[in-house]
Amino acid sequence: MYDVLDPDSERGRIYRSLVSHPGAPAGALAASTGLSEHAVRKLLAELAAADVVVTTDQEPDGWEALSPLYVVESLLQREAARRTGLRQAGAELERLYRVARRESGQYGALEVVEGASRVLAAVRRLQFSARREVRVIDVPPYTGAPDYYPSQEDLQRERMAAGIAYRVIYHGSAYDDPIAGPNMARMIEAGEQARTLDEAPLKLAFGDDELAVLTLAGDDRAEVIALLVRPSGLFRALSNVFEALWRLAVPASTAGIGTQIDARDRQILTLMASGATDEAIARRLGLGRRTVVRRVSALLTRLGATTRFQAGVQAARRGWL
Structure with missing residues (x-):
């Protein structure tokens, strides 16, 4: 009707x-x-x-x-009742689904996906379905057809333009990787929140609090496999792992990548990494305090760091120390 x-x-x-x-x-x-x-x-x-x-x-x-107003309100009420009925039916079927799989020895929150193409398709679906945030831990090996990375960048730009936030933790080697490095730089410029972490432990993606895709090596096989994890105790544990690693990771920046610094800035970075204050650096190098403050601020910006410790880590990774 x-x-x-x-x-x-x-x-x-x-x-x-x-x-x-x-x-x-x-x-x-x-x-x-x-x-x-x-x-x-x-x-x-x-x-x-x-x-x-x-x-x-x-x-x-x-x-x-x-009255059209009466008709519209009546139709909306019927639609609301229909949606409620659908949700109730879906919830009942979901309970039956999970019970059936528990009885068969399966864990209802998990689904196994095999093959690189199917895994990558699952990650794309995760991004399409997200309504608030996508979180990713990106580690080697980097798989996919040659056209995957341009299409992934297009998808991410589209989703970010729609208001979806992206938080990505890259492996510490990302700066030097011919695939991950340029991709990371372009996505940061597009608005991605990115951090790096030495030896990030797993390849993982989240779509809101609804779905996680945990990608694994195929152990004794060359094939890639992934676990699709839906809301559950396991999902919460993986989400907590991501947030803990996010706090440990260092903010990534494209500013100054591949460039060198002069000897004076290298001295300042070395003293910063050792814990020296601006006043101590000024005295040690015979500089004015304002000069040190200005150069420290510029170095933090180039390194995408918010603390002196993070600046030291980033500088060491780039071979500046």
């Missing part, structure tokens, strides 16, 4: 005609809608049963449309 508001449907044409011509008889409605009178009477009976139109005593065989 939802097509009653569609002006191109038969019910919609009749209802719209009655809105404009209250009290119109079936014959007049047939003429205005281009339908046969038999079809109009059949459709009027259906609309009356749905509480959309009523007969009127003012005209012989006359019909009256009920």
Whole structure:
């Protein structure tokens, strides 16, 4: 009955005609809608049963449309009831699904996916379905067809433009990787929140709090496999692992990648890494405190660091120390 508001449907044409011509008889409605009178009477009976139109005593065989606001509210209430029924049915089926798999020795929150193409497709679906945030731990090996990475960048840009936040932890070797390095630089410039962590332990992606994809080596096989993990105790544990690693990771930056620094900045970085204050660095190098503060701020920006410790780690990774 939802097509009653569609002006191109038969019910919609009749209802719209009655809105404009209250009290119109079936014959007049047939003429205005281009339908046969038999079809109009059949459709009027259906609309009356749905509480959309009523007969009127003012005209012989006359019909009256009920208020569009009333009709819309009624349709919305029916749709809400239908959705509630669907959710209840789905929840009951989900319980049966999980019970059946527990009884068969399976863990209902897990699904195994085999093959690089299927794993990558699962990660793409995860990003498409996310409504708030995508979290990723990206570690070698980097798999996929040659066109995967450009298409992944396009997808990520599209999702970020739609308001989806991306937080990514890269392996410490990402800067030197011909695949991950340029990809990371472009995504950071596009708005990705990125951090790096030496020896990140696993390849993992989250779509909101609804789905995780944990990618694993195939052990004794060359094939890639992944575990699709849905909300469960295991999901919460993996999410907590990500957040713990995120706190440990160092903010990544594309500023200054591949460039060198002068001897004075290298001295400042070395003293910063040893814990020296701006005043101590100034005294040690014979510089003014303001000069040191300015150069320290510039180094932090180039390294994408928020603390002196992070700056030291980033500088060491880039071979500046």
